[in-house]
Amino acid sequence: MWRYIVKRVGHALFVMWLVATTVFFGLRAIPGGPVRTMLGQEATPEAVASLRAELGLDRPLSVQYLDFMTDLFTLEFGRSITSGEQVGAIVAEAAPKTFAIAAVGVALGLAIAIPAGVIGATRRNEPADYAATIGAFLGISMPAFFVGILLAIVFGVYLDWLPIVGYTPLSEGVRPWFESVLLPAIAVGLPYAAGVTRMMRSSLIETLNEGYMRTALAKGVGSQVRLYKHAMQNALIPVVTVAGIQLALVLGGSVTVELVFSIQGLGRVLVNSILERNYPVTQIAILLISGVFVFMNLLVDIAYTAIDPRIRVGGESA
């Protein structure tokens, strides 16, 4: 088991290095640079040249790459090219917002998806199942930002129940915080719920048809125990996989939803920094987001071993 985990962690670190390197060279391969964007039309060519030198952008790429790697290992992230803020501070301010939206979104999503999936599977081809399936299709078809705009118009403009601009930190009270993340969380949570619902439903249907379920029925196990102990435990494995992978959807959705609700989370930081060619910020933001992914997948891998010992054994022999 430990060998398996160590190996997985090693993989994860290698992936992170690959991401860092790809991002570094990829960013610099796209045309345009930060300096002109920053100084604007009025700047003289001399001013542009001197700022490039000041930012170290005139040095050979290999030197810049080595510097970047050294800085990463010493956790020295540098400063934003446009605002001069510490990149560490920017990301530290932005990340909690994205994670708050994602966490509430996932919690809401799972709270909807699991019961909806179970209902769909156990009352197959009944009205409740159709309702769940149609809801799931709508959820999959509507991108998060679209849901976000609808929510903002309905709950912000017409009903005026919830704020639609900005993020209130948790330190200012749980209620204001929750109100400020609720709409964005619903916006990212609904498409997420849709994907998980469908997986839950089909996986459970498949499991319910397994031979051991008939055995359980034959030996007189009660229907609740059959469903929640025998069937669910097995049906959950693919659901956990999908729930983990679908986190990409939540984080990706968060980028656009942050724009809709004007929340300076990781997504908005990332989009702005890419447009401005703000290399240091883009690099760290991407590393952080991909780090979360890699880490979540690592957790999913490890969670399998808890849910299904066969995977642990298989992993060791592979």
Added chain:
Amino acid sequence: MPTDSNTELTEEALSGPVIDRRTTTALLGAAGLSGLAGCLGGGSGDTTDTGGSGGSSDSDGSSGDTETDVPAEDRMGGTLEAGWFTGSIDTLDPPYISVGQFFQVAANVFNGLVTLNQDLTVRGDLARDWEVTNEGATITFQLREGVTFHNGDDFTAEDVRYTINRTIENETPAAPKLSTLKPVDEDGVVIEDDYTVTLNFERPMAPALIYLTRGPGRAATIVSQGAIEEMGREQYAIEPVGTGPFKVASHEVGSELVLERNEDYFGTDEDGNQLPYLDGINIRPIPEPSSIVNALQSGDIHFANLIPLQNASQVESADEVDMLQAPGVNWYGLAMNQDREPFGDKQVRMGIAKCIDNEAFIETAYFGNAISAEGPINKATNWVWRDDKPGDQSFDREQGMQMLEDAGADGASFSILTTQSSLRQAQAMRQQLNSSGLNVEIEQVTSSTYWTRYEEGNYDTTISGSVGDPDPDQSLWNFYRKDGPWNWVNFQNDEAHELLAQQRRQLDRDERMATLQELEDLLISEVPHAYLSHQDDIGAARTEVNGFTHIPFMRPLETVSLSE
């Protein structure tokens, strides 16, 4: 639509105080005297429009569509929730600002030596008065006494020297505005005493004062040496210390900028009440068009500094929200790269210009929120504007197509370089040109790529212009001199080059106006750009916002108050 009040106001304000002091005269003088007038009137009125005694009549005329007058007793504090149509306000350090929306904020935190009136004339700000001598090459400023920075430091002539020196020495983006100033150490800035300072220019510089205004000028927007040295340049750019009506309480870049009332601000309204009225302002960057409009309608924000043009009609029809609209101090035109064929040929450029129906272009590209441009001088700078500019470039598709055919450029193929944000304009342009038998494509790139390619001359055509010209010199000087830093169409014209130099030397405003108009006529006939439009300057506020004076391109909030 331009407001009528602006037109009337301008005539009056400009012709009023020019009577005596022929040396200070016209261009510099209108401002100089009205600044003085405000001061003689007991220190009142300086921060709204100059008013009161002394023959200046600015404030009477200024209550146009964009200003709401309220009785003094109804003016109350409160905190204004404002939305700024940008992703983040990256820098508030004046000489480093290259984005109009950023100095719209900075102008509420800082003061310049002078500042703009609603009609784009100049009045005193940190300078009480000034005198122009040496045929316009020397300006001596009398500074306000008793002004303090937000950190408590006193403001003196030394701060002026420090600010100007810093702007130049650090090669900031605003440094070129002071390019004609003598070196600071060699009489460029002379401190006569604590409250008197003299600027010496290499040669007469008629638009100099415009470049010393807070906001668009920003070359001499007074910064605090003490604060910069204490917190460092990076931090100062985020949470700067100035002398202005509001001070920065906190700034989380991209999320929220919190401004607080400056209790010690020197400005007062015409009744002598201290400004600003508001207790504070929370500014949130909201870069998404529908979000900023929704936030206005829901009351999450009271004020939006800019309304995306495609949403203007939505704002207009919304209850409880008013559009704030003023003529823009900008111009846009189709830039045609003369290093590329067929644009080296003037006849081709003129042919293309004549094939463009400006009105139809504006309807499509700006939803009608612009006025057609015959030349580059905008209507907000009313003293030099003409309603009857030469119509060389006026729409006449038949004639235009004939000219293209004569030049052998009919059916020419080329592309319009554009960014996402001006894609709509490019599409409207393509529609115009392709209706004239040309074969035009759109090449869309990101903004950083755009600037690099435009600067390097790696494009056929693009829609370009100047976003803010409180004085025509600002963009014309940079665009059309032979070595101008923005001369990216490679326009090489001796006569234009000469006229540009000449207008800078002319202190008499009538003479300068004549030169600028001669220059404009020349530009219209030489077609370095096919002139298209002056885009309106549009913001919006909820009905509870009172007292906003809409100076084109600026968002001064010191006279704003909130009612229930």
